[in-house]
Amino acid sequence: MSDNKIIVDDISKGFGELSVVDGVSFDVRDGEFVAIVGPSGCGKSTLLNIIAGFERADRGAVRIDGVERIGPSRNGIMISQQGSVFPWLTVHENLMFGLSGTSHGDKAGLAHRYIEMVGLAGFEAAYPHELSGGMLKRVEIARALVVRPEILYMDEPFSALDALMSLRMQTELRRILDEERHTVLLITHDVEEAIFLADRILVLSPRPTTISATFHVDLPHPRKLSDPKAQELREAILKKLGL
Template identity: 70%
Template sequence: MRTNKIELKNIRKGFNSNKGLLQVVEDVSLTVGDGEFVAIVGPSGCGKSTLMNMIAGFTQSDSGSILIDGAPRTKPSPKGILISQHGSIFPWLTVQQNLMFGLNDHPRADKQGVADHYAAMVGLKGFENSYPHELSGGMLKRAELARAFAVKPEILYMDEPFSALDALMNLRMRNELLRILAEERHTVMLITHDVEEAIHLADRIMVLSPRPTKIQATFIVDLPHPRKLTSPEVQELRVAILHELGVDRNAD
């Protein structure tokens, strides 16, 4: 039995709007095991990002508790790094400076070594001194992954990390992520609206309902990596999840 890395108990969250309180997250409870890769899929606007921001510590829930390693989560920490759709690589720093950003307590020479190691790991060797505006979208994503991995986080929070990329680059980045995760195991929480992406990557998939959101269904993806996206098992799972999301098979 694996230990619980992340534990959510009865999380609720609403926002004040001009029409009164808008309940966004309604009573979500879940656990993520140490080293597990959990994907959360849901329709757009259902409150996925709100949920993620609470788990990563950027906003507080109205009620319920969020435990990381059994301790209440109060604020963001380098133990769990958030990677979001639009990216947050600092455009005013070089790739190397970006990768060194979170390495506070290392000596300088050491920082460069770590930065260069992770730059090489994501295939950015030779671009250490480039500025972000000189890189492509895919390379920026790689840099962002490398910056996160460099601080050796225990958890990666990924909020639609690859959805701004084109389909081919999206697929490539998924494989890249799996390759790195095979080398350095992390607990991952992925939020996405892309069902195929979830099946490709995750050990377990939770489907969220429309707003106010709660967990509607859970699927175990019991398929070994590398997964073949065209296999009948994947297709079957995909249809089942889409059905949960209320998307008709014919309309798909």
């Protein structure tokens, strides 16, 4: 048996005449953090949605734990750019909603623990409109993690935040991932974010997209982007992106 959590096997996808994803293959090990960078509109979200089971590929297959994926499942959670916190529920209720229908015991206690983990203790009873953008993003992350997903799919999760808050969220996410093991697939347009967080970075080509390069990030955490090795990597990735 391999320890591959996700196998992406020669995925292609188009919308009508438009060919978007063109033969993408890669594996993700259990517990690995893989970042995907690529030019705007190349097909990153399409690819992630196929892997997460929200969209069907025209060709190829996705296997999770060796089983072919045919739709979304509870063992993976998507965190996207636009967010999906319910405005009519409090922070605590949002997390409880995520837990409804799961078999976790002491749901209220679990919700509280994750609210604390993302630094929102004291805001359990607050409604989303009372929170800042960064705090909302924390609710989003807590709500995703509270169900203990094996796989975290993230589609430019921090791109709507300002630079400082985005940096803060990256640090938080890294700290949480040191506490709990998850397999993560992150799409980002931020090369530094990818270097800060990921074990491996896939660079995608323009549409129809395919993997144009793979970089391993062999740097210990917490990473410093000023590290010459990180800078070298950044240059190499930007060059691959044609920048």
